[in-house]
Amino acid sequence: MTHALTLPPGLIVGAPRSGSGKTTLTLGLLRALHRRGLSVQPFKCGPDYIDPAFHERAVARTSYNVDSWAMRWPLAATLMSKAAEGADLCIAEALMGFFDGVSLPGQWGNGASADLAAATGWPVILILDVSGQSQTAAAVARGFQGLREGVTIAGVVLNRTGSERHIRLASDAMAAVGLPVVGALPRTPTIILPERHLGLVQAEETEALEARLDALADFVEAHVDVGRLAGLALSGTVTVEAPPAVRPPGQRIALARDAAFSFVYPHLIKVWRSAGAEIIPFSPLADEAPDPTADVVWLPGGYPELHAGALAAASNFKAGMRRFAETRPVHGECGGYMALGAGLVDADGARHEMLGLLGLETSFAVRKMTLGYRKARLLAACALGEAGRSFAGHEFHYASVTSSTDEELFALTDSDGRAVPSGSSRRGLVTGSFFHLIDNAAL
Template sequence: MAEASLLPPGLVIGAPRSGSGKTTVTLGLLRALKRRDHVVQPFKCGPDYIDPAFHAAAAGRASYNIDSWTMRWRLASELLVRASERTDIVIAEGLMGLFDGVMQPGCWGNGASADLAAAVGWPVVLVLDVSGQSQTAAAVARGFQNFRSGVNIAGVILNRVGSPRHVRFVTEALSDTGLTVVGALPREANLVLPERHLGLVQAEETSELESRLDTLADFVETHIDIDRLVQLAEPGSLKFAADANIRPPGQRIALARDAAFSFVYPHLLRAWRAAGAEIILFSPLVDEAPDPAADIAWLPGGYPELYAGRLAAAQQFKSALRKFAESKPVHGECGGYMTLGAGIVDADGHRHEMLGLLGLETSYASRKLNLGYRKAELLETCALGRAGDTLTGHEFHYARIISTPDAPLFKLQDSDGNVLSEGGSRRGLTTGSFFHLIDREPQARNSSSSC
């Protein structure tokens, strides 16, 4: 049964587009609030592995993804309520532009960050990159006001300002919109976090991470009125039904975890543990074997192409996982899928032999971007579910597929309902795909249960 619940005061950090500075503001704000002894809960709108890891480092609390296209409301609302318990304030970082999403709606929205703001009532603070403009920024901000019912634009942070005169021009123009300017961040190239082809370098790889986060917090505290920003936060409210019922793939899960394999959603780990599963970590990069007493070995996504030589040389890991797969299920997502395949060709054109549990061959010598929401219908019963179950998630990688000789794992569709040719692979007890699991559709489509 659904029940009403109040959420702590919160803000959604939005912007007109990617690259406006949302992540810089969010990370600096999370660390600044933590340093002021606020218990702050971060969230990330949409599918993303990198930002939540930085959120967790900055705030000292796990950050969870909330996605309106792939997540049942039951799951999203439970995450929002449970993760926000005993916190002072919530900061949710948006994805892309505030209203950007796909054309066809999913579970309770089209994937836009605005879906979360509308669903719970947290106000939005816009981060506006005003480089190359001044008064025009007010027209941009005005366009966001009243664009969507239930989305309240409460304030503005100006980013990449050039001078006090620049700030004055923009601020005076914005005063006519009724929006509060709570900060103006000057251009500062030294604060940019390192990037690679999927976005930011992972938090655990970033040198001097703590000092970088403190520098961001100093920057934000110097140029943003933190007290005023906190005042703009408002309590949220929602109706939720407890128990999202995400089944773990096994009672004891051997999970690969290191710099090559780190892309697993925190809400899945939380749900698996809540269901009583034990998660046993192992590192392929240091040639560790999965626990032979585990029920399943799971290789998540990451960057195996950057460590292909080390993985190819990890003989103990490879022989132990091959032995494990003779009697127990093994599953790989994206980077894990490529590692279960026959070989990876790196960006320099060198082929590295992988496990060979699947016939997949992939290459980065000539990259191809593949991304988007996905619905995946299981063709055979396996560790992920029963034949006919529909899973929801996304795909985001640059690998080019050379060959996939095995039977497909899924019937895969994009967000428009188009059937895609790449449906993963299955061979014996080994399965894998480029599909990243987020949630599953209700068992009975025509029942009273809804997404």
């Protein structure tokens, strides 16, 4: 049975490429609107753990990922509708270049941020890096207009501008192609956030984050007509079927949650809870063991390599995990997967003893990036479901597996349908993989 869902007015911040200033504008805009007393619901297009955490801190509302390749449309639409309840405005930050995706379609698109604009009717605010150009920027913006049916470019923010003449030349050219310029951000080396190998440093690690967010808001307020920009937002009505049933990995889920294990998608937690599961957080870095009354332990991804010494010395955590795994399932994703192994070699070449629940050795000594969408098919029954069950998600890591003595958990294919190394293990009740789950409903 289908039903209609109404979405509050929304905007999508997009750009021709990564590094154009999407995150700067999004965070500054979110905090500026929040300071004006508006309730703003943030979203992030595509698979990304870092940006949503900053969104949340900017507006005190959980930011959710929406992904057209790995997430079914009924799940995405219902998630957006429920998350935006009570919001005055929705702001979604795009991923990479606005039309960039993979070659073959997934659930309801190819992973491009444009899929979300077409599906919701939310207009796009295009941020353009105009350093080294002026009128030519209008040709870039004009190329966005009409490229895809259902996608509307509502306004432009110029970024990395120079003189007033530079701004005037670019703005006049934009007006000639029918696009209003609603802001011009000058070049500045001071409004930046720290970076790390997987992107931005996590929100909880960023020094004086509140002051940084306020500085971003001040910067945007000074150079963008925030009220005019917000006035370009439009609401949308989407028609969807009921979202597919989701089976949580357990009724009571002990979830590792601290600076070493923070990469779990908020929508998964929301979906698990809506299916009746209880989430019981614990901190391995605080040497806490999982709740012994839980049904399953879930170790998310994160940065265990940065805390490998502390994890190796966390005797209570390690003992509790080993006791738990004797009788109940344990699953680890990416960083959690590495922590389940026998040892982890950090970037300096030092080996740290991990839990030893899997016969896995991983290393950061020689970095090799693995990145992309994945479909995963279970080769054996586990907490995720029965053998043969398939899921959609992604991989993103720099670690290498130097040895593994266990059977594989998944058979993986990439977004082109080609088989790729499984990056997974199973031993008894313990399972793990570099694969990050996005849609928990079986395909």
